Amino acid sequence: MTKKRYERPVISKHYSGLMNKYGGRQMTPPKTHLDGIAVKELTEKFGSPLFVMSEKQIRNNQQNANRIFKNRYPKVQFAWSYKTNYLDAVCSVFHQENSWAEVVSSFEYEKAKKLGVKGEHIIFNGPDKSSEALLHAIKDTAKIHIDHFDELYEIKKITETEKLKAKVAIRINMDVGVYPKWDRFGFNLENGEAWQAIQRIASNKNLQLIGLHSHIGTYMMSAEAYRLAAQKLSLLAKSIKTDLGIAIEYLDLGGGFASHNTLLGQYLPAEQIVPTFEQFADAIASGIFSASFKTEELPLLILETGRALVDDAGFLLSTVLANKRLADQRRAIIIDAGVNILFTSFWYKHKITPAQESGMHSEDVTLYGPLCMNIDCVRESIVLPPLNKGDRLVIEYVGAYDMTQWMQFIQMRPNVVMIMEDGTVELIRKSENLEYLLDREILPVKFKKSSKQSKTKH
Amino acid sequence: MNIAVTGLNATDNPGPGIPVIRSLKEQKKFSGKITGLIYDSLEPGIYMDDMVDNYYLIPYPSSGLDNLMERISYIHKKEKLDLIIPTLDSELYGFVKLQPKLEALGIRTFLPTLEQLNIRGKDKLFDFCKANNINVPKNILIQSQRDLEKIEKQFKFPVVVKGIFYEAYIAQSFEEVLPYFNKLKSKWGYPIIIQEYIKGDEYNVVALGDGNGGTTGAVAMRKLYITDKGKGWAGITIKENTLIDMAHQIIEKTKWCSGLELEFMKSKETGEFYLLEINPRLPAWVYLAPQAGQNLPAALVKLAFGKKVKPFTTYEIGKIFVRCSWDLITDIKKFETIATLGEW
Amino acid sequence: MTNYHLQENLAVSDSGFLFHASTGETFTVNETGKTIIKLLQQKKEKDEIFSQLVNEFDIEAGLLEKDYEDFINQLKNFSLIEVK
Numbered sequence: 001m002t003k004k005r006y007e008r009p010v011i012s013k014h015y016s017g018l019m020n021k022y023g024g025r026q027m028t029p030p031k032t033h034l035d036g037i038a039v040k041e042l043t044e045k046f047g048s049p050l051f052v053m054s055e056k057q058i059r060n061n062q063q064n065a066n067r068i069f070k071n072r073y074p075k076v077q078f079a080w081s082y083k084t085n086y087l088d089a090v091c092s093v094f095h096q097e098n099s100w101a102e103v104v105s106s107f108e109y110e111k112a113k114k115l116g117v118k119g120e121h122i123i124f125n126g127p128d129k130s131s132e133a134l135l136h137a138i139k140d141t142a143k144i145h146i147d148h149f150d151e152l153y154e155i156k157k158i159t160e161t162e163k164l165k166a167k168v169a170i171r172i173n174m175d176v177g178v179y180p181k182w183d184r185f186g187f188n189l190e191n192g193e194a195w196q197a198i199q200r201i202a203s204n205k206n207l208q209l210i211g212l213h214s215h216i217g218t219y220m221m222s223a224e225a226y227r228l229a230a231q232k233l234s235l236l237a238k239s240i241k242t243d244l245g246i247a248i249e250y251l252d253l254g255g256g257f258a259s260h261n262t263l264l265g266q267y268l269p270a271e272q273i274v275p276t277f278e279q280f281a282d283a284i285a286s287g288i289f290s291a292s293f294k295t296e297e298l299p300l301l302i303l304e305t306g307r308a309l310v311d312d313a314g315f316l317l318s319t320v321l322a323n324k325r326l327a328d329q330r331r332a333i334i335i336d337a338g339v340n341i342l343f344t345s346f347w348y349k350h351k352i353t354p355a356q357e358s359g360m361h362s363e364d365v366t367l368y369g370p371l372c373m374n375i376d377c378v379r380e381s382i383v384l385p386p387l388n389k390g391d392r393l394v395i396e397y398v399g400a401y402d403m404t405q406w407m408q409f410i411q412m413r414p415n416v417v418m419i420m421e422d423g424t425v426e427l428i429r430k431s432e433n434l435e436y437l438l439d440r441e442i443l444p445v446k447f448k449k450s451s452k453q454s455k456t457k458h
Numbered sequence: 459m460n461i462a463v464t465g466l467n468a469t470d471n472p473g474p475g476i477p478v479i480r481s482l483k484e485q486k487k488f489s490g491k492i493t494g495l496i497y498d499s500l501e502p503g504i505y506m507d508d509m510v511d512n513y514y515l516i517p518y519p520s521s522g523l524d525n526l527m528e529r530i531s532y533i534h535k536k537e538k539l540d541l542i543i544p545t546l547d548s549e550l551y552g553f554v555k556l557q558p559k560l561e562a563l564g565i566r567t568f569l570p571t572l573e574q575l576n577i578r579g580k581d582k583l584f585d586f587c588k589a590n591n592i593n594v595p596k597n598i599l600i601q602s603q604r605d606l607e608k609i610e611k612q613f614k615f616p617v618v619v620k621g622i623f624y625e626a627y628i629a630q631s632f633e634e635v636l637p638y639f640n641k642l643k644s645k646w647g648y649p650i651i652i653q654e655y656i657k658g659d660e661y662n663v664v665a666l667g668d669g670n671g672g673t674t675g676a677v678a679m680r681k682l683y684i685t686d687k688g689k690g691w692a693g694i695t696i697k698e699n700t701l702i703d704m705a706h707q708i709i710e711k712t713k714w715c716s717g718l719e720l721e722f723m724k725s726k727e728t729g730e731f732y733l734l735e736i737n738p739r740l741p742a743w744v745y746l747a748p749q750a751g752q753n754l755p756a757a758l759v760k761l762a763f764g765k766k767v768k769p770f771t772t773y774e775i776g777k778i779f780v781r782c783s784w785d786l787i788t789d790i791k792k793f794e795t796i797a798t799l800g801e802w
Numbered sequence: 803m804t805n806y807h808l809q810e811n812l813a814v815s816d817s818g819f820l821f822h823a824s825t826g827e828t829f830t831v832n833e834t835g836k837t838i839i840k841l842l843q844q845k846k847e848k849d850e851i852f853s854q855l856v857n858e859f860d861i862e863a864g865l866l867e868k869d870y871e872d873f874i875n876q877l878k879n880f881s882l883i884e885v886k
């Protein structure tokens with residue numbers, strides 16, 4: 001006789017009161033496979049926790065985005081936002097899909113160069129660019145997006161001393177009706193600061209103004225704001241042409257499109273309320289068209305979308321370490337993935353799905369990570385089927401920022417693998433170990449114990 | 459024909475499901491089946507006789523579209539649904555996004571578009587109304603602590619302090635604004651909406667837009683009795699062309715597709731109507747409409763099936779609805795089956 | 803020599819619906835929970851319950867102890883069990 005599947009015995013009370021949040025049963029099927037590869041097999045081979053990237057999903061996302069934008073606007077170029085996920089393997093997939101690189105630090109810049117991205121295909125953003133980095137970028141003819149006046153003067157100085165010409169764009173911030181208003185980056189449009197910067201660039205023969213850049217915010221829920229931003233940038237480009245005789249080559253609308261991760265405190269899942277790529281594209285294209293450029297003068301549209309292109313291509317596999325009850329009888333589950341590698345759990349309600357079959361029953365639990373630290377709570381409250389020690393969970397939508405904002409704290413960073421399009425699995429970043437950690441540490445000589453001393457101590 | 463309806467929570471804060479079903483069953487030639495989609499085994503609609511043929515628990519809107527779609531596919535296999543009428547605000551975004559998938563299964567819907575849903579956003583409604591010469595209470599968005607000083611310059615007290623998504627408080631003085639402001643700011647973030655408080659009587663309109671700008675019907679009602687929760691417990695149909703004209707105008711401008719409810723306040727001071735809210739679905743008092751001569755739910759079903767519906771132009775004035783509490787008696791068996799199996 | 807005493811007037815159906823007739827409270831139990839409650843109603847001792855579970859479900863006896871105690875605690879928490 002085949003035995004029935006064992007599940008922890010569980011009882012739950014029916015609470016009166018309608019629309020009881022936990023009354024309904026969970027009806028989610030388990031996620032046993034990723035791109036056809038068994039979760040169990042992945043964790044057995046590469047350990048747990050484990051980050052998994054899907055090559056197929058990244059390509060799908062990028063191809064989709066290209067198609068959607070190119071159907072609406074004739075000249076479109078994506079630039080991969082390195083800070084979102086700068087693992088070489090991930091960047092390489094984007095570059096193979098014809099994306100340029102968008103970097104915000106000199107190490108990201110170097111990373112892009114090492115991956116073979118040409119200088120002219122690197123967009124150098126951000127408020128921190130050292131003189132060395134700027135010089136390097138100028139020589140490479142990279143596209144430097146100026147953030148503040150100090151930087152503008154620095155570039156001016158370098159081009160004068162080195163007798164070089166620089167291709168620059170300026171970052172512009174403006175009111176597009178969204179909150180919080182991002183006014184800390186770039187030059188403000190409404191108060192005339194942007195125009196001042198443009199005039200200074202225009203009057204300098206070493207600087208060539210080629211683009212205008214804006215990045216209105218992050219996790220934007222409104223496509224309309226992009227229409228407004230695109231329109232304002234376009235009108236500015238037209239005045240630059242009329243008043244200063246400079247033809248702007250490109251408009252960079254930045255990124256910030258929301259992914260399908262749901263924010264904490266947001267009732268409806270993101271997939272239901274976040275605008276689609278089509279809506280963002282419609283808004284941006286119509287914003288540019290509304291400025292009525294002549295067809296041959298339509299600027300190139302650059303997009304630096306990060307999160308929305310990679311979030312759903314990343315998974316974090318985790319294993320249940322223990323089950324316990326809190327003092328108030330609430331169920332708590334400790335898993336081996338903590339907030340040190342799942343930074344985004346501070347603002348997202350990630351989709352978390354068991355990787356094995358479970359019964360119809362479900363319970364409300366708190367999910368804790370493995371760190372001996374009170375902040376290590378992956379989710380305050382989530383409805384899951386009863387889980388046993390050793391069961392696995394798949395945490396979805398972790399492709400963006402988790403693998404760049406992670407930290408080594410109490411636990412080391414785990415392996416990252418990529419499931420390739422052909423179904424093979426490649427290790428793309430090795431888990432860290434004590435050796436890796438100690439490699440960067442220097443113990444002053446006076447603290448070092450000679451082997452003799454340590455022997456006598458034994 | 460099998461029509462699935464949600465919102466069977468006929469409680470003191472009622473969902474519109476049961477009145478929609480009653481309206482459908484009111485039709486002389488109705489021979490279809492009704493499937494109730496429920497969230498809780500205690501929704502009163504489950505225990506009303508002769509309303510619904512079978513019931514299925516569905517996952518909450520907050521648990522994701524894949525779950526909902528999977529459940530509907532399961533129900534569809536068993537029941538062969540022809541049409542789903544979601545009646546709760548929180549469901550609409552989800553069903554709108556599922557429309558293509560439902561259509562692929564052969565399940566129809568008659569819903570507003572995402573764009574239409576967004577017009578009702580508290581910050582958008584004001585702009586929309588201003589652009590269309592519809593009165594709305596004076597309204598400003600507070601985006602920082604500094605903006606607070608605008609309140610005393612621009613408003614007479616009391617004022618309404620509203621969060622961008624939910625919650626509203628009435629503040630009698632500037633000192634009273636501050637605690638509400640801080641509460642809303644920490645809960646919903648900026649902007650906070652400061653709105654003119656309009657003293658007067660509440661009027662409502664239920665209407666149906668055909669999706670091409672045409673109004674299939676519209677019935678105006680004045681609330682006669684309001685509960686302490688602010689819900690209309692009795693109301694009467696009235697003849698007020700201003701309200702009906704505004705409904706036509708809003709439907710025409712938005713090309714509204716589906717039922718909707720408009721909430722107005724008639725100012726004691728100026729005697730004018732101010733639009734407070736657009737609810738993107740039929741209201742819980744919709745059963746008054748067929749009784750007054752406009753069966754809007756039945757018309758919605760016809761429109762969903764692509765049929766032409768001759769617009770209603772009149773309705774009976776002076777029809778009254780009075781809500782009542784009525785204890786339904788049931789055996790534990792039905793509750794048990796729904797609580798454990800999720801269907802009946 | 804069980805020292806647990808399950809409340810009288812508990813009706814558990816095959817579907818896992820549990821009705822406490824003296825308080826009017828209702829609950830849902832999963833398959834394993836249902837089995838344990840039925841055995842407790844028959845006044846079975848812990849070791850008998852364990853051997854029954856091992857026969858019926860894919861689980862080793864050694865792993866049951868913790869889950870069983872946790873379940874008993876849940877029953878206590880809902881006042882469905884008294885400890886003598």
